[in-house]
Amino acid sequence: xxxxxxxxxxxxxxxxxxxxxxxAVLRGEPxxxxxxxxxxxxxxxxxxxxxxxxxxxHRDTAAARTAAVSGQPPxxxxxxxxxxxxxxx
Amino acid sequence: xxxxxxxxxxxxxxxxxxxSxxxxxxxxxAAAPQEQPTPQxxxxxxxxxxxxxxxxxxxxxxxxxxxxxRFIRAVGxxxxxxxxxxxxxxxxxxxxxRRRSADGGEEDxxxxxxxxxxxxxxxxxxxxxxxxxxxxxxxxxxxxxRQAEINQLMTTKRQGPLGEPPATLRAAFARExxxxxxxxxxxxVKMKLRIEQADMPDGLAQLLALASESxxxxxxxxxxxxxxxxxxxxxxx
Numbered sequence: 590x591x592x593x594x595x596x597x598x599x600x601x602x603x604x605x606x607x608x609x610x611x612x613a614v615l616r617g618e619p620x621x622x623x624x625x626x627x628x629x630x631x632x633x634x635x636x637x638x639x640x641x642x643x644x645x646x647h648r649d650t651a652a653a654r655t656a657a658v659s660g661q662p663p664x665x666x667x668x669x670x671x672x673x674x675x676x677x678x
Numbered sequence: 679x680x681x682x683x684x685x686x687x688x689x690x691x692x693x694x695x696x697x698s699x700x701x702x703x704x705x706x707x708a709a710a711p712q713e714q715p716t717p718q719x720x721x722x723x724x725x726x727x728x729x730x731x732x733x734x735x736x737x738x739x740x741x742x743x744x745x746x747x748r749f750i751r752a753v754g755x756x757x758x759x760x761x762x763x764x765x766x767x768x769x770x771x772x773x774x775x776r777r778r779s780a781d782g783g784e785e786d787x788x789x790x791x792x793x794x795x796x797x798x799x800x801x802x803x804x805x806x807x808x809x810x811x812x813x814x815x816x817x818x819x820x821x822x823x824r825q826a827e828i829n830q831l832m833t834t835k836r837q838g839p840l841g842e843p844p845a846t847l848r849a850a851f852a853r854e855x856x857x858x859x860x861x862x863x864x865x866x867v868k869m870k871l872r873i874e875q876a877d878m879p880d881g882l883a884q885l886l887a888l889a890s891e892s893x894x895x896x897x898x899x900x901x902x903x904x905x906x907x908x909x910x911x912x913x914x915x
Contacts, residue, residue: 595798595886601775601789601895609796614771629773629789639771639793642753646797 602627611647615640721816724847731809731867739804746801746882754794754889768892769793779897786898792889799886803876810868814852 600607605624613620620629633640656662722730751757757766770790779785851867878886 596796598791598795598890598893601787601893602777609791611796614796620773627775629775632772632774632788635772635788636770638756639769642769642793643771643796646753 600624600627601629611643615644615647721848721850724813724815724849727813727849727851728811731811731869735804735807735871742802746799749800750794750882750885753797754792768889770892771796774898785900787895788898789893789895791893794889795886795893799882801876801879801882802873805872805874807872808868808870810870812852813849815847815849817848 596610597606597608599605600622603622603625605622607620607622607624607627607629609620614631617631617633621627622629631640751765754769755765755767756769757764770792773789773791775787775789776784777787
């Protein structure tokens with residue numbers, strides 16, 4: 590049993606691998622199969638819950654995905670300076 | 679100093695160094711009464727001393743697996759993602775496409791795709807771990823009282839070749855002396871870990887395959903009927 594690659598599905602028309610970019614799905618852009626020209630359009634109302642979960646994932650992993658592409662660790666919130674951390678007397 | 683006290687302290691120190699179970703690590707030692715020895719001064723059997731960081735590694739892998747399971751629950755299913763209750767249904771994204779119908783016209787078809795098949799599923803594992811201990815053997819014991827439960831498990835066959843009871847080494851983390859440096863490095867367990875995306879576990883592969891098999895298509899009613907349905911739904915609300 591072969592699991593498909595994440596982010597790809599077999600095209601419902603020609604069964605070739607069809608990429609489903611998350612950003613395109615979230616923006617409601619049509620997904621077009623390069624093999625047969627099939628056009629998939631997101632049904633935003635019917636997929637409201639799924640799109641909300643997808644959007645949450647997309648936002649939560651944005652920093653990690655950027656870091657993975659750049660090879661740099663994700664930026665952390667700046668630490669307060671030593672002077673700022675010192676309690677006032 | 680009782681054995682029990684020293685064990686707890688040293689396990690806490692080693693667990694803290696492993697970095698996996700923060701709550702059970704240095705924090706637990708800090709809460710101990712002052713007359714108890716500090717974790718760094720604890721003496722343990724060598725097996726326990728070596729085993730504690732390895733135990734921490736296994737714990738870390740287990741936590742990683744649980745994080746993967748939580749991700750699948752939260753993103754892939756409609757149930758409550760935070761708890762371990764009902765999974766609910768597979769979370770499906772719905773798409774629309776046009777296809778030629780049997781009568782030669784065109785019709786809208788709904789394509790349902792499980793969200794799980796659209797996302798990379800994080801599954802990390804420790805590829806290799808390098809542990810560097812500096813220990814000082816402080817005592818050797820033959821069949822100490824503390825090993826009673828181990829001895830019960832040990833059959834005669836498992837003992838040494840001459841049937842002698844196993845010896846126990848008692849050790850503590852030692853300071854690492856550096857030549858030419860009067861100050862010594864404190865007692866440490868140095869750990870170097872390499873983490874990688876795990877190969878797809880069989881169970882996960884089956885789940886994804888099942889998810890992709892559940893992708894389906896169904897004809898949508900003509901646009902006029904859909905508009906009527908939507909208006910009725912809104913009126914009901």
